[in-house]
Amino acid sequence: MKKSILFLLMLTGIIFSACSTTKQASSKELYSTTWELDFITGSRIAFDGLYPNEKPNLTFDKESNRVHGTNSCNGYSYKFTLDNEKLTFSEPGPATLRYCEGNGDKVFLEMMEKVESFSFDENNKLNLMANGIPVMRFKKTNNN
Template sequence: MKTTQILSLLIFALIICSCSSTKETTTEGLFDTEWELEYISGPRIAFSGLYPDKKPKIKFNEATNKVEGNNSCNGYSADFTLNGAEISFGEPGPTTMMYCGEGESTFLNTMEKVNRYTVDDEGKLNLMIDDVPMMRFKKSTQE
């Protein structure tokens, strides 16, 4: 009798947990928005030191499957692929060649490693490596 109750409780808990973890990632809000970087994981330099004058921006073009933006110094463009919550970025195309510190390379190197994304309840875009947020963007006020 006691084993049956415990087993029933475990099955019920499993059902509840599985239902809450099947939240589907949608592309709603990803397109038609310019996103401004507000956090990047990894570098030993403070965020304000990496991007003292201008923060990187990214914009997803659904029609061409390209992202375009500014990596704080130079413009960039790259292909992207979405598959549910999975995302990958192609090699950035030609950019202007100004050197503006380590922020640009940190941004582009991190983008190459990203494999997942979410748009959270606060409307922030999180680019992640597996389940670890590496870059967080807010909607840009200047488009």
């Protein structure tokens, strides 16, 4: 009886893990594309209010271990460290310094500092995670 219950519990665990909504993260999917932000957490301002004109984006460069893009207003660059699904960004590097209306650029850069890992969801969107929770989600842009 105990063996059959244990077997059923193990089988249930296998089924649930197979039906997971996030794919195993593969770093090769990060490269050769530009990712456009379509969700960010932590702001009391609606997403379209934070980024009314241009959405932040990022591109990972495998050769230089740098990620670069725009934060909706200014260009930015970070070094990144990648170890399996763990992903962290260094202090920001060179950036443009245009005046930006609102605070969407600031919200984006503050969230980049919190990232600890990444995953891909069932729609192949890139999730940047903090404490195991998606804090930013990106979709591939059409120019790839």
